[in-house]
Amino acid sequence: MHYEPHWIELKKRERLFKWLFFLYLPVLGGVMFVMFIFVKLMTDYFFFSCAIIWIAGIVAAGLRCLAWKCPRCAHPFFRLLRPFAKRCSTCGLWKWSLKADVGKYAPLKR
Numbered sequence: 001m002h003y004e005p006h007w008i009e010l011k012k013r014e015r016l017f018k019w020l021f022f023l024y025l026p027v028l029g030g031v032m033f034v035m036f037i038f039v040k041l042m043t044d045y046f047f048f049s050c051a052i053i054w055i056a057g058i059v060a061a062g063l064r065c066l067a068w069k070c071p072r073c074a075h076p077f078f079r080l081l082r083p084f085a086k087r088c089s090t091c092g093l094w095k096w097s098l099k100a101d102v103g104k105y106a107p108l109k110r
């Protein structure tokens, strides 16, 4: 069994999270700059509304990554306290491994 389609899905989820995380300050700063320069409008309500919506998006994207299921055992690949794990928290499958036998029967010691 090949896991490549599953890893592509995980990569999409991680990419969305990274984009939202790293573009937070540039986008919000740019919007506030444009509003201040061209519209002469600087409201706290607008800024905080945008910030809360954006942070909620970051949290949702992060939770979506954490909820991703291992392609071999169908349990969550990551744990809440180990979001950057290199192996499945249940069956020990290595992250990005393309074949089923890699890491088979080598569960992680906890």
Ligand SMILES: [Zn+2]
Pocket (backbone or CB within 6 Å): 070, 071, 072, 073, 074, 075, 077, 088, 089, 090, 091, 092, 093
């Ligand atoms: Zn697994």
